[in-house]
Amino acid sequence: MTKSRLFPLLRLLVITYVLLCVIVGVFQRRIIYFPFYKTEAGMLAKAAELGCQPWRAPDGTIIGWTNGRHEPPAANRLVLFHGNAGYALMRTHYIDGFGKLDGGRLWEVYLFEYPGFGARSGKLGQESFIEAGSQAIDALKAADSRPIYLLGESLGSGLASALAQCRPKDVAGLFLLTPYARLGDVAVRRFGFLPVRQMLRDPWDNVTALHDYRGPMAMLIAGQDEVVTAAQGRLLYDSYAGPKRLWTDPGATHNTVNFSVYAPWWHEVSDFLLDDTRPHLSSP
Structure with missing residues (x-):
């Protein structure tokens, strides 16, 4: 191929690659998050059908x-942060699994809804989710002093x-299901031909966070996890220095699952979490 043909071809490939980077960069939150939408009236009707009640903020x-x-109230509260698709009411199996242990005396289960999911307004993204999650913990703390587990x-x-x-003093313990170590690692596995770590606006680095x-x-x-891989979960597990199972x-x-x-x-998960004496909550 002559230089007169090679340079235009290379220029076209570079332009195409740059455009692809721009498109993925601009729309990355639509690639990471897959919210399903439903009106508040529709969500309330669905909740009633499932035997759930709305969890409301002070406002x-x-x-x-x-x-x-x-x-009497269950001894502990468990807040679910669900995966990247659907909305919280699609996860009532956690209520069935944890909420009914010991006749409902162990866990009061809360299905947290992300901003921008279901009927909840707000922006998609790490900063927005952390702010909303922290406000939810504040609301639970204001209600009573029972321990809060997450x-x-x-994705959650x-x-x-x-x-x-x-909020380490407010979180009595964690249960992570099909987790990743770092979202950037998951992104590289799927989009390794792009500089995704540099482009990622919501890095969700669980190793550093914990x-x-x-x-x-x-x-x-x-x-056989084909999305985040079992290796990602094991990497996060091995990196954790606290009590774990x-x-x-x-x-x-x-x-x-x-x-x-x-x-x-x-x-078994319930027993493990509740057997801990929670020294991290009382240490200076």
Whole structure:
């Protein structure tokens, strides 16, 4: 090929690559987050159908859903931060699994809704989610003094870890399900031909976030995870210096973890988290 033909071709390839970088950079949050939308009236109807009640902020805004209080109230509160698709009410299996342990006396489960998901307004993104998550913890603390645990599912492991980092005295423990170590690593695996680490606006670095946290951490990984990979979960688990325990669903892919109420890990995870004496909450 002559130089007269080679240079225009190279120029076209460079322009195409730069345009691809720009497109991915501009629309990256639409690639990371997959919110489903529904009107508030529709969400309330769906919640009633599922036996859930709205979880409201002090100003009356619906920020999630809960299984409601028992009498006497459950001893502990568990806040779910769900994966990147759908909305919180699609995760009522956590209410069935944790909320019914010991006749409902152990866990009051809250399904947190991200800004921009379901009927909740707001911006998609790490900063917006952390601010909303911190406000949710404030609301729970204002309501009563029962311990607050966080459950991060997939993408939600980033928010759970970030809140443990910035609110360590308020987070009694963590359960991370199909988590990643760093979102940048996941992005590189899928878009390695682009400089994604430099482009990423929401890095969600769980290894760094949990570096100084010392509460109990339970983790469940899917052995055949094709999205974040089991290796990402093991890397995060190995990096954690606090009390920890790992469960593996060997044959499960990212979205086929066994959520049957008869799965033994519900009880085992609950027992592990509650056996901890939470010294990290009282240390200076």
